[in-house]
Amino acid sequence: AIQLTQSPSSLSASVGDRVTITCRTSQGISTSLAWYQQKPGKAPNLLIYDASTLESGVPSRFSGSGFGTEFTLTISGLQPGDFATYYCQQFTSYPLLTFGGGTKVEIK
Amino acid sequence: QVQLVESGGGVVQPGGSLRLSCAASGFTFSSYGMHWVRQAPGKGLEWVTFIWRDGSKKWYADSVKGRFTISRDNSKDTLHLQMNSLTVEDTAVYYCAIDFRLGILTYWGQGTLVSVSS
Numbered sequence: 001a002i003q004l005t006q007s008p009s010s011l012s013a014s015v016g017d018r019v020t021i022t023c024r025t026s027q028g029i030s031t032s033l034a035w036y037q038q039k040p041g042k043a044p045n046l047l048i049y050d051a052s053t054l055e056s057g058v059p060s061r062f063s064g065s066g067f068g069t070e071f072t073l074t075i076s077g078l079q080p081g082d083f084a085t086y087y088c089q090q091f092t093s094y095p096l097l098t099f100g101g102g103t104k105v106e107i108k
Numbered sequence: 109q110v111q112l113v114e115s116g117g118g119v120v121q122p123g124g125s126l127r128l129s130c131a132a133s134g135f136t137f138s139s140y141g142m143h144w145v146r147q148a149p150g151k152g153l154e155w156v157t158f159i160w161r162d163g164s165k166k167w168y169a170d171s172v173k174g175r176f177t178i179s180r181d182n183s184k185d186t187l188h189l190q191m192n193s194l195t196v197e198d199t200a201v202y203y204c205a206i207d208f209r210l211g212i213l214t215y216w217g218q219g220t221l222v223s224v225s226s
Contacts, residue, residue, distance in 0.1 A: 034212050036153075043203055043216035044153065055214070087153055091211025095141065095158035095167050102152045 006100035023088035032092035110134040117220030130187040130204035138182040141207035146200035
């Protein structure tokens with residue numbers, strides 16, 4: 001099974017900061033990667049798919065990049081509503097999906 | 109608009125059974141595969157199972173294979189998850205999600221909590 005490793009597991013940042021989260025996969029997955037945001041008590045919300053395509057309605061301060069085994073999610077100009085936990089997910093082995101362990105973005 | 113509403117969660121003893129449901133609306137349910145994803149308290153997301161749009165094919169995570177059964181009733185726009193031989197490790201919020209785009213999960217339900225405890 002493909003394993004996804006996110007780093008860091010948590011980070012502290014201030015409003016306006018640029019934040020980067022990394023997701024590494026145990027084998028190459030081309031661009032078959034999605035990113036989700038999850039707030040406490042809520043279901044995950046899709047942000048990015050195909051590694052870099054922004055989901056409709058998601059602010060442009062979110063961006064994704066990467067190919068193969070290393071991917072990044074960048075938030076340019078952190079907003080108060082962005083403090084949440086972020087997950088990467090691979091779908092190359094569809095319909096068997098796997099998620100990263102999550103990165104919690106907290107207020108500094 | 110697309111809506112998924114899970115139900116059936118609750119407290120059950122180890123070794124017990126529970127049946128979850130996910131009522132779908134706002135889209136043509138019979139045209140899409142469906143997933144269950146779970147999240148243990150304070151933990152990350154874990155994919156559980158998937159069913160093809162017509163129910164003809166099913167896939168399971170190793171952690172639930174042989175104990176959980178996914179099914180669907182396209183006449184009632186409802187997805188089910190029959191969970192048997194439950195253990196404390198199955199304690200989690202269970203979400204259903206639509207597979208509109210081959211593994212990209214655009215819509216999720218609000219989740220239903222399953223607590224396995226003696």
